[in-house]
Amino acid sequence: MAFYNEGDSNKIIGVGKQTLEQGAVRSGNIIETEQVEQAVEAAVTQATKDLEETIEQTIVGVSGDMCLGLMTTARVVRGNTQQVSQEELDTLTKRITESAFNEANTKILQATGNENVDLELITSTPVYTKINEKYTSRPLGTTAESIELALYCAFSPTYHVKTIQKIAKRSGLSLLAISSEMYAFVTALKFAKGAHLDCVIVDMGSDTTDIGVVFGGGIVTTQTLNIGGKHFTEGISQKMGITYREADNIKKSYAQGKLAKSESLIVQTCLQEVLEVWLDGVQLTFAEFTGVKTFSPDVYLVGGGTQLPDVLEILEKEPWTHSIPFKNPPEFNQITMADLTTKVSDATGRAQFGEFTLPAALSIVFLEMKGEEI
Numbered sequence: 001m002a003f004y005n006e007g008d009s010n011k012i013i014g015v016g017k018q019t020l021e022q023g024a025v026r027s028g029n030i031i032e033t034e035q036v037e038q039a040v041e042a043a044v045t046q047a048t049k050d051l052e053e054t055i056e057q058t059i060v061g062v063s064g065d066m067c068l069g070l071m072t073t074a075r076v077v078r079g080n081t082q083q084v085s086q087e088e089l090d091t092l093t094k095r096i097t098e099s100a101f102n103e104a105n106t107k108i109l110q111a112t113g114n115e116n117v118d119l120e121l122i123t124s125t126p127v128y129t130k131i132n133e134k135y136t137s138r139p140l141g142t143t144a145e146s147i148e149l150a151l152y153c154a155f156s157p158t159y160h161v162k163t164i165q166k167i168a169k170r171s172g173l174s175l176l177a178i179s180s181e182m183y184a185f186v187t188a189l190k191f192a193k194g195a196h197l198d199c200v201i202v203d204m205g206s207d208t209t210d211i212g213v214v215f216g217g218g219i220v221t222t223q224t225l226n227i228g229g230k231h232f233t234e235g236i237s238q239k240m241g242i243t244y245r246e247a248d249n250i251k252k253s254y255a256q257g258k259l260a261k262s263e264s265l266i267v268q269t270c271l272q273e274v275l276e277v278w279l280d281g282v283q284l285t286f287a288e289f290t291g292v293k294t295f296s297p298d299v300y301l302v303g304g305g306t307q308l309p310d311v312l313e314i315l316e317k318e319p320w321t322h323s324i325p326f327k328n329p330p331e332f333n334q335i336t337m338a339d340l341t342t343k344v345s346d347a348t349g350r351a352q353f354g355e356f357t358l359p360a361a362l363s364i365v366f367l368e369m370k371g372e373e374i
Contacts (some may be wrong), residue, residue, distance in 0.1 A: 001351065001358045002047040002055050003344075003366070007080050010363040012346045015356065016046030022244045026227055027207050028066040037167045045172065060164050061181035061362045062122065062156050064208035068107060069154040069222040071127050071182055072100040081143045084131070089139065092149050097124060097155040100153040117289040120161050123180040126270050127218030135216075152219045154180035179365045181358050182212045182222055185302060187368075188361035189335065191342035198296040200330075202282070203358065204305030206230045209278070211285050213292055223288055229305030232274050239270040255307045264368035268310065273313050283320045297328040302335045304355030343367065 002014030018039040024032040048055055074096045102120065106284070108117050129139045130148035139147065161178060168175040182201065190197050194217075201212040209225040229251075237247035253259050254267045300310065315332050323329075337344070337352055337360060344360045346352065351360060 001356065001363070002051060003363045005366065005370075006311045008367065009343050009345065010366065012344065012348055012351050012360060012363075014047035014049075014051060014281045015348055015350045016043035016048075018042040018046070019245070019248065020164070025207065028062075028064040028181045029160070030167075033163060033167065035373065037170055040167055040173075041171050046172070051185050056172065056174045057176050057366075058168055059177045059179060059362050059365050060168070060175065060185060061179055062160070062164075063203065063205055063210050063358075064183040064224050064228075065226070066156050066160050067122070067154050067180050067182070067210075067222075068104050068119070069123070069152060069182060069212070069219060070100060070103060070107075071150055071152050071218070071220045072096050072103065073148065074099070074148040075130075075146060075148040078144060081145060083141050083168050084139050084144050084147060086140060088147075089149070092147065093124075093151065096149060097121065097153060100151065101155070104155045118158035119155040120158050121153060122156050122161070122178045123152070123183045125149070125152050125154050125183060125218075126222065128216060150218065154183060165370050176369065179362060179363055181362065182210055182219060184364050185271075185358055185361040186212065186214055186217075186219055188340050188343055189300070192339045199298040199300055200295055202299060202303075202306065204228055204301070204303040205312070205358075206304070209282070209285075209303075211282070211304070213289060213295065215296070216327055220292065222373075223285045225278070227274070227278045227281055229303075229308075231278075232271055232305065232308065235274040236267060236270045240266070243358065251308070255309070271308070271310055275310055278311075279314055279318060279320060282315075283323065284299075286324045294325045295330075297329050297330045299327050299332045300335045301332060302354065302357050304353075306334060307354045 001012055004013045020039050021035055022211040024035040030036050076092060087331055104119055108344060109115050127150040129136055131139050131142050131144045132146055154211055155180065164178055165175055182203065197214055197217045199214050202216065203210040205228050207228045207230060209228055210222055212222045213220045233244060233248045233251050236251055237244050240247065254264060312332055321330055334354065336354060337346055337357055340360055344363055
């Protein structure tokens with residue numbers, strides 16, 4: 001996506017998309033760097049072909065197994081009532097970040113058994129601050145016997161960060177930032193749903209499904225399920241005996257309601273098995289969240305994979321939610337570009353499909369880098 005910045009908001013002025021060859025990326029890992037580089041260049045060319053000026057400044061989002069996000073909390077009993085200084089907050093933030101880094105390394109080791117995966121911090125943002133057990137947004141200069149600070153930190157494997165940097169450089173792009181897509185999306189969504197948003201985010205991308213838990217506008221924790229939109233495409237390809245690309249085209253036509261009823265029934269049959277496996281995985285993922293006693297009933301769906309009508313239907317119809325401690329019966333809603341219009345607007349008319357919502361939200365990171373109040 002190409003954007004034009006208008007002060008405290010961004011306008012989409014170009015959209016580009018290029019389908020990757022099957023196997024070029026696996027579970028978020030870039031396997032065929034040259035193929036991905038060519039796809040990036042093709043998509044950038046599409047997004048900027050009608051523009052008078054060249055755009056080089058770039059923000060890239062990461063998700064799935066390539067983005068490990070977690071909330072870490074620290075509490076300090078000061079033993080005095082001196083005013084809280086910036087230096088004190090910076091020191092506490094550094095301690096929390098180091099603790100988060102150690103926890104992320106432990107999780108990577110548990111998940112992969114590989115102790116040689118180096119991580120880089122790509123996103124760090126406050127979830128909440130408490131002074132004397134009370135929430136505050138302005139701790140600096142207050143008198144405090146105790147300070148409690150919670151940070152959401154997102155890490156990405158160093159090798160993945162370096163690959164992104166290499167692709168950007170070879171594509172003639174100036175990389176401003178690599179950001180957690182979940183963080184950017186939640187930040188953008190708060191303008192529509194409120195700063196103290198409580199919700200669950202279900203983001204189905206190509207390779208994975210990310211589930212994020214948000215309380216008080218802050219991301220508390222995330223988990224990744226290694227089933228995404230491409231697995232539905234593979235299900236259609238295998239059962240109908242057609243190529244992956246043909247299956248992908250049929251899936252898109254089905255999602256947009258362009259197939260005849262008889263054709264739609266065939267596609268539904270092809271999708272059913274993968275849908276059931278995916279739903280079992282979603283249920284297990286909720287069970288793996290530690291430290292979350294109850295979940296918000298507001299569940300927001302985003303990502304290209306959630307555009308399949310069957311995804312919403314199986315979430316709403318199946319009794320899987322009975323074993324999950326939702327505060328109330330959950331309500332599932334698809335998020336579209338219309339929910340982001342406070343900070344991101346579309347001047348092209350081509351960015352209304354759900355797959356474009358996440359890259360649109362990434363433009364929020366640019367506003368933060370400019371120093372806009374987010």
